Amino acid sequence: MAELREELKEKLIEQLSLEDVEVSEIGDDDPLFGDGLGLDSIDALELIVLLEKDYGIKLKDPKEGKAIFESISVMADYISKHRTK
Amino acid sequence: MIREKYYISDFCVIRDKKVFKNGTEVYADSEALSVKDFAKGIYKFLDLKYPKFHKMDELCKLGFLASEVLLKDKEKVDQDTALVLSNQASSLDTDRKHQLSIQDRENFYPSPAVFVYTLPNIIMGEISIKNKMKSENAFFVTDNFDADFITLYSEVLMNTGKATNVICGWVDLDNDKYDVFLAFLSKKGNKELTKEELNKLYKQ
């Protein structure tokens, strides 16, 4: 799980162009949206694509994303349970 | 209708790995290997702390950086400063990226972060957000920088009371070839606004 969390942090920085952010600066339980990393609505949509492309998870309702993308820990937990690749 | 004299108070050119303000070179990076690297160099040189910059496509980065150079040391711009930009390739540089992501039905992953930049007027959105300019915007596509039309339309905006100042120019990117020119038009300045003068500054 720790490995998946690290992997997700790297992917987030890469996919969401968070150039000024280091992997070590993202806490496992930091909120990704709002006051945390400050991600926005386009980032949320991009994370939905990431789930599908890299882990074969297709969300039935995009609104589910809000809970899944709460933090790196929550995301990693969800992916490990639902991944198809 | 009021017809006043307008002036070009400042201008910025980004071309051939160099940045000029009012005709003077302010930054150069002959080593830059890509538009992305070149733009990042300017960002660092300007000492900007603006994480949104990294999310922009290269066309927006170039237009945004030119606006930062142009507006540096300027009094605050606001609701009355219009944006009138133009180019030749529209957003084709990013359009091609989006097209690549949907070319293969077996590997079909369009990216929202790419798609949102497949409109040229997004540059004006980015500049407006940074400077809180709730103003008039228009983006035109022409084969070459049309100083005649851009001058006329900028004057139209100021004559009809739609704006007191105009940031106008050309922000083009097509397969790594870029050409950026922005000018600040207002009632103050030492160069009178004419199409010839605007074209001369563009071609300098």
Place this chain on the structure above:
Amino acid sequence: MKKVYIVADNIISPLGFSTEENITNLRSNCTGIQKVEDDNIWSETFYGAVINNDKLSKAWEIISENSDYSKLEKMMLLSLSKLLEENPQLDIIKSGIVISTTKGNINNLRGKSDEKAYLSSISRTIQKYFKLDHTPKVLSNACISGGLALAIGKRMIQSELFEDVVVIGGDLLSEFTLSGFFSFQAVSPAPCKPFCKNRTGISLGEAAACAWLSSNIENVTKEAISIAGDASANDANHISGPSRTGEGLYISITKALKEANLDSDQIDHITAHGTATPYNDEMEAIAFNRAGLQNVPLNSLKGYYGHTLGASALIESIVARHCLINNELFASLGYEELGVSKSINVIAKNQNKELNRVLKTASGFGGCNVALIIEKEVL
């Protein structure tokens, strides 16, 4: 300042190839949105408003033997040809021309040569076809392009650059835009339902249209309908998400009203943008409330045409002109129950009503907004 009249127009859409045919279909609450099975656009069926290729070819053959044009070019050339045919007094050579499109021939990116994907290729095509001595200007300003092009035409006339301006708008329903809106989770699985509680997103459409603007009252043959006010403002908030306060739209509306010297209670009808995405319609409701327009009968024509991007605000303005001439209001198709947090007066059924002033608004990516006041002159 000179008055600028909309004196003639044409619409090429799934609802017909003349304005009359379009208006008749709107009056019958017919929609152009249908289930589409076209592998060139999408691998699965989807709801959209597409122009039938055979019908377009037949209409095209009547005006030209040369079939070497793209679908969008045929639509736009046909639209302008019809306008010129019906209005022999319009001198296109002397007129200013503004072309409004967001993506032009974007399908040409799929091929080996993407020369036609450059937006200026459309203006050169129009220039050649009508033997113009100047290349028309292309305006590409996201989903407000069609409305902004009308505003720009009006301003050019008022600045005495031209006596007449023709605005031509058009966009296709392409795989390019559809895939993008799908990635935004913004496409409705059923025909779109603007302002409705059950709305889930947009339906895309394709269309072309043109309008002739003139300051010469002698060109006015029907009721005199003018653009009495116009304004555009950026939200300066987010590049894709609509402003939560409706800021840019509110500024646009108040500035347009001010230019027209009107108060909000003098507006008889709003033809809104109404894309049917949850956030867009909510934003519009907030802006209309802030402007004191919550009781004005309002519709979105997206339920009839889908979202036709660079053509949409132009078509909706043309329809507004005819609503003013005919004193009628069209039902906001797809609407069942109010689904925005602020109260607005969505038109549930067609109505006949004396109309004098219509507000047309549009909003788009990049945070852009435009408002036009279209007014009937009491002669």
